[in-house]
Amino acid sequence: MPDIVLETERLILRRIDESDAALQDKILNTPTVMEHLGGVKEPHELEAKHAKTMASFAREGFGFMMLVEKSSGDLVGHAGMKRVDNEHAPNQGDHEIGWLICENRWRMGYAYEAMRSVVDWAFTSIGVPHLAALTSEGNVGSWRLMEKLGMERRKDLDFSDPSFSPENNPTIQYSITQEQWEATQ
Numbered sequence: 001m002p003d004i005v006l007e008t009e010r011l012i013l014r015r016i017d018e019s020d021a022a023l024q025d026k027i028l029n030t031p032t033v034m035e036h037l038g039g040v041k042e043p044h045e046l047e048a049k050h051a052k053t054m055a056s057f058a059r060e061g062f063g064f065m066m067l068v069e070k071s072s073g074d075l076v077g078h079a080g081m082k083r084v085d086n087e088h089a090p091n092q093g094d095h096e097i098g099w100l101i102c103e104n105r106w107r108m109g110y111a112y113e114a115m116r117s118v119v120d121w122a123f124t125s126i127g128v129p130h131l132a133a134l135t136s137e138g139n140v141g142s143w144r145l146m147e148k149l150g151m152e153r154r155k156d157l158d159f160s161d162p163s164f165s166p167e168n169n170p171t172i173q174y175s176i177t178q179e180q181w182e183a184t185q
Contacts, residue, residue: 005065006117013065013079013114016053020066021046027075028100036139036168037100056082062126064098067114069105077101079114081122084132086171088159094175095128099145111145119149123178130177132157136168146174150184 006013024046034040041049053063064080079099084092097118099111122128133151135142143153151174158170 006121008113008117010070011076011110011114011117012068012070013117014068015057016050016064016066016078018050018054021050023066023075024050024078027102028077030103032103033100036136036142038164038168053080053082062095062122067101067110069110075102076105076110077114079111079118081118081126081128081131084134086134086159086161088161089134089157089171089173090159091132091157091173094130094132095122095126096132096134097122098133112148115145115149119176119181123181128178130175132173132175134171134173136164137170137172138167143172143174149176150180151176152180 003015004012005015021043025043029040029046031040056063062081064078064082066075067077067079068074069076077100079097081095081097084094084096086092097115099115101111119131122131131151132154133142133146135146137143154173154175157173157175160170164171
């Protein structure tokens with residue numbers, strides 16, 4: 001098993017390895033899960049994303065991780081942190097958090113549990129000054145989770161991405177500073 005980075009009560013967050021692109025394609029790359037993320041990705045796109053996150057871990061010590069349910073050993077999602085790299089975003093290079101949970105584990109609190117751990121890790125172990133999270137206004141579940149994490153809506157960072165459908169534009173952003181996070185601890 002690849003290196004374990006974080007653990008929560010119910011989840012293991014482990015580093016991504018080369019074999020995970022096929023697993024992600026099978027479990028997370030569905031029309032419903034990917035609805036607000038530009039749709040289902042081609043296998044080569046997932047492989048490129050995984051290579052990018054493995055390089056990020058090697059270079060910067062952070063990236064996205066696979067979420068493994070402790071009780072079953074099943075892959076149930078992925079979550080983590082990367083740099084904002086959308087060419088249309090006004091805050092390129094900022095630290096961005098994100099997550100995906102497989103459909104049969106929705107509404108079980110896994111995204112919140114994983115992301116609390118990722119946010120804590122980002123501020124305590126990585127030492128980031130602030131975090132951003134991107135979604136579309138129509139992705140209510142995502143921005144509600146951002147709010148639950150203590151993040152604030154940042155309309156000044158909204159942008160349109162022509163690679164997304166009109167329903168998923170503009171991209172909206174939330175953020176939290178280390179000081180805001182510390183005040184919630």
